[in-house]
Amino acid sequence: MRRVHSRERSERVAWWTTGPGTGELRAEPLRDPGAGEVLVRTLWTGISRGTETLVLRGEVPASERDRMRAPFQEGAFPFPVKYGYLTVGVVEGGPLDGRTVFSLAPHQSRSVLPADAVTPVPAGVPARRAVLAGAVETAVNVLWDAAPRLGDRVTVVGAGMIGCSIARLAAGIPGVEVELVDVDRAKAPMAAALGAAFASPDDATPDRDIVIEASASPAGLALALRLAATDSDVVVASWFGSRPVPLELGADFHSRRLTLRSSQVGAVASARRERRTMRQRLALALELLADPAFDVLLSGPSPYTALPDVAAALAAGTDTGLCHTIDWSAA
Incomplete structure (x- = not known):
């Protein structure tokens, strides 16, 4: 795997939505992982035209702002907010060193996450396609x-x-x-x-x-x-x-x-709730993504530096792709 010097690890680039259809890339400090945590270098993120477009437009209703929070969101609705939940990256260090994993991290170049918040991507699933796990x-x-x-x-x-x-x-x-x-x-x-x-x-x-x-x-x-x-x-x-x-x-x-x-994804369907955990449901979804037919749902890719233009197009409705993929390899 690619070894990362501590100076490179000391900060990350993160996308913040700051107004309807607008946002900015910010440099942020990045702490070292603690016990039970992993450092993940982002390879790809995906932007859904559904929920994330509502966020980009500032249309999350006040009554739903707590329920709509992404697990690793920062900021608050409507703005400024760091949002996102379709992220695939590589673990750097620790017991999962070198593994490609899916997580619900926002759009940023690196994340420090609890180890139990990342799910390994099966070997037969390309990293870009894995953003569809959600x-x-x-x-x-x-x-x-x-x-x-x-x-x-x-x-x-x-x-x-x-x-x-x-x-x-x-x-x-x-x-x-x-x-x-x-x-x-x-x-x-x-x-x-x-x-x-x-x-x-x-x-x-x-x-x-x-x-x-x-x-x-x-x-x-x-x-x-x-x-x-x-x-x-x-x-x-x-x-x-x-x-x-x-x-x-x-x-x-x-x-x-x-x-x-x-039907809502925030809880396992009642017919399976006693026999399946949310983690098992996600692992199943990743296994199903070995099917190459899902590639027709992906659009882009765009480099992370294009996020201001991509966000504006999604908010305006001029980007018609289903899941616009963002390439973070150069971040």
């Missing part, structure tokens, strides 16, 4: 909540990073037919690469056994209710931030006996 872990939890059965017809509304991850995992269940619905027809090739059919909202197939809403759009949630078959489940994977979301609970909602339920 998305795939969410997809695992959503499917534990949705519980598709052999031969089910499953629709995922919203071809974002989470929706695409759910579609890929669901497509791997024998006999399950998956349709990915999105307003952007240009995502049809991506759906095909993930093993799912594609449909626009106007062409989506009705009478589905399970509908999973991952669009973060009120219109997407309304569509999910319309596509669900009688006595079926609609699982809401989106988090809508501070926006009010109207629901169509009149008409035939009751006569079709639909079940509307939430």
